[in-house]
Ligand code: DX5
């Protein structure tokens with residue numbers, strides 16, 4: 001399993017220390033949650049903070065844009081050196097254009113779905129994306145409870161990807177811990193985002209190791 005700890009649950013007063021802790025852990029990616037107070041009812045952080053993280057991070061950045069018009073920022077996310085740019089399907093009227101732009105900028109293109117958005121909305125784009133991320137909470141806050149139907153949604157997404165011959169990876173974000181993570185792994189998830197379960201654990205590095213063991217990833221990213 002690939003593990004992408006979410007810095008939303010880090011201690012922003014000691015961000016460098018938390019980044020170093022993740023550098024020295026088994027985490028695979030740094031998951032960075034950008035919120036605009038419009039697409040979601042909260043504001044998190046933006047480019048100055050992400051640039052500070054990028055300077056010290058020694059693992060790829062997975063940028064999750066919970067904002068309207070994410071395409072306005074494709075070039076700036078690429079300039080951060082991000083590996084993945086995740087945009088919401090609900091925020092992109094011209095999703096195909098946005099995804100193409102992300103790939104042309106040299107990043108992996110991720111498309112994210114809110115809990116109420118059906119996977120069928122991706123039917124005609126799954127062969128063009130590198131990753132699909134399912135929200136297993138309503139985006140906007142860390143520490144929310146896992147929406148149970150997400151497990152079965154992962155299984156249905158896996159089916160869609162197989163049927164369409166897509167090699168897109170499946171990422172899941174929200175309420176992930178060892179228990180929900182085990183079920184998501186079984187349903188076919190490749191990447192788990194974890195905020196509070198990692199940062200509130202007595203030993204975050206041990207928690208990351210436990211999540212990582214939930215499955216063997218069969219592909220190198
Ligand atoms: C929620 C964010 C998540 C969040 C997950 O809007 O997209 O990445 O940090 O936090 P937990 O793991 O605490 O649900």
Ligand code: ZN
Nearest residue numbers: 033064173193
């Ligand atoms: Zn996120």
